[in-house]
Amino acid sequence: MQEKWGTLNDIGFPRLLHNIFAARDSASLLDMENGKVKKRFFFKTGIPVYGISNILSEVLGRLMVRKGIISQEVYEKSLETMLHEKKKQGEVLLAAGHITPHQLNDALNIQTKERLFSAFAWVNGTYHYYTIEKLPKDLFLYPVHPGYVILHALKNGYYPAERMKTEIEEKQGQIIAFAHKTIYALDDFQPNPPERRALTMIDGKRNLVDILAEIETRLSIPRADIYPFLCALLATDVLILQEGGKEKKPEGPSSEDKTLIEELTGKYLKLKSLNYFEILGIGWDAGNGSIKKAYFKLAKEYHPDRYHNNAQEVKTAASDIFTLINTAYTTLSNEKTRRAYEESLKSGVKQDVTQDAANIMNAELQFQKGKVALSRKDYKSARESFEWTVRLNPDEGEYKTYMGWTIFNLSPKDAAEVKKAKELIQDGIAANPKQDKAYYFLGVIHRVEGRLEEAESCFNKAVEKNPNIPEALSELRLIQMRKQKEGKGFFKKIFKE
DSSP, X not given: OOOEEEEHHHHOHHHHHHHHHHHTOSEEEEEEEETTEEEEEEEETTEEEEEEESOGGGSHHHHHHHTTSSOHHHHHHHHHHHHHHOOOHHHHHHHTTSSOHHHHHHHHHHHHHHHHHHHTTOSSOEEEEEEOSSOOTTOXXXXXXXXXXXXXXHHTTOSOHHHHHHHHHTTTTSEEEEOSOOSOOGGGTOOOHHHHHHHTTOOSSSBHHHHHXXXXXXXXXXXXXXXXXXXXXXXXXXXXXXOOSSOOOOOSSOHHHHHHHHHHHHHHHHHHTSOHXXXXXXXXXXXXXXXXXXXXXXXXXXXXXXXXXXXXXXXXXXXXXXXHHHHHHHHHSSHHHHHHHHHHHHHXXXXXXXXXXXXXXXXXXXXXXXXXXXXTTOHHHHHHHHHHHHHHOXXXXXXXXXXXXXXXXXXXXXXXXXXXXXXHHHHHHHHOTTOHHHHHHHHHHHHHTTOHHHHHHHHHHHHHHOTTOHHHHHHHHHHHHHHXXXXXXXXXXXXXX
């Protein structure tokens, strides 16, 4: 398959995986981006074999804690060993006897699957597919058949249910049949027995709505339960839909316009990843004459007016490109804005998902270092480590929480620092509301400030998140004892009067 840029909204991840599998390129990469989240998947002959991401919950150690393979304590100790011995987490856990080779193998396999599964939830987002000469040697390859990935991601709720329902229901009047040729075997999908039985209902003569009704009545399979299976087989061209009766007039853009939309969207996404010099195809030393010449050449090709006879979607795609070109031109043709832009390029670091993934792991290592310093009440060292974690991974709420707590412990009587500490913890909660420790830390700060009602509320929230958090439970007991003591004192005062 040729190098391709596109949006997931147009194609959907199931179809994209199928197209890659159908191409059977010997070695290839798929880069995906959705807001700040990035993923990269490696493919061997069209089959996904490895994945990386900048999502903290997908780090191997955290995944093993979540799956009950190791404890949180073991995970944190392994990070400390990684810091000192410069080893990978799997190696550290194996050497310490915390896991078996079989458990490591299973965890790495689950990690690859989960990174793939979570990408199915991306309705928006962009992708870039391209071939490479060969896969890197240091990868632990875990092949997962795309048929299996597609079906089980759909069945387990990773793909938007409404989108799946719409994809089925808008085609109910069409005849459903098996394709004459397919690149899949049924076992590639690993369907369950009811799904296999449902296929016996398809005869290539009846429309989808009739087949769904028969599956529901004769096999007692609810429609919602069979939708993922049918969607998976339709996305992979194992099943096809044909018009029955009168030929339906095509809706939306023509096939020519659809091709044009795809080409223009790909061009836009490619340009979007470039700097302004690269967009215009000029060097850093280009003068105003060269800038203007490059601009007019591109503007002539991508001005929306050129596509006035095409569908609105074509004009919109062209307009997006033209806006990028125009912004590049106006920035570089002005001496002041060009100088400022050049400085921003020199100071900025363009990172791909590989560097992001490294930052995530390095942030985890610094986080563990900070927690060790915090346990020793070395608040200065803890702050230095937590500052690094926030710098390396600014989107992780837990890091901000511990940063705030450390600042409070460093300067509990400095009003400005205490305010900063509370703001950081609140930011941490906003980013990750599941943190029991965040509410506990905030509760302690409120207690020290004499805000007992706010403190009690925070401790209760900490217990809601984790019923076994000892620190918060202890604080709540002390608050209750204080209330009882104050109550007794109140009644004594009344009787004396």
